[in-house]
Amino acid sequence: MVSRLPVIDADGEVGDLSKVDPTLFKPFSALPVSLQTKLRGIQRGRPKAAVTKEPVKIRLDADVLQALRATGDGWQTRINDTLRASLVLAGKV
Numbered sequence: 001m002v003s004r005l006p007v008i009d010a011d012g013e014v015g016d017l018s019k020v021d022p023t024l025f026k027p028f029s030a031l032p033v034s035l036q037t038k039l040r041g042i043q044r045g046r047p048k049a050a051v052t053k054e055p056v057k058i059r060l061d062a063d064v065l066q067a068l069r070a071t072g073d074g075w076q077t078r079i080n081d082t083l084r085a086s087l088v089l090a091g092k093v
Contacts, residue, residue: 007020053080
């Protein structure tokens with residue numbers, strides 16, 4: 001479907017908006033109230049996790065941090081898992 005707005009091509013790609021007559025655009029308030037309500041209810045971003053993590057600042061030796069980061073994406077999660085496993089072995093969790 002091709003939009004009536006000249007900024008959207010046949011593939012649905014948006015072009016350069018600086019060359020478009022601003023009178024073609026309508027403010028959010030011009031939308032029907034039912035659509036405004038629906039759009040306001042849309043959650044943006046990552047969904048909230050049931051159990052959230054707490055950010056902390058920790059100082060590590062440079063060589064330890066380098067080795068952990070070298071393991072690739074997910075290295076912070078692996079640190080968390082390793083710490084949890086050590087607490088389980090110690091009977092703390």
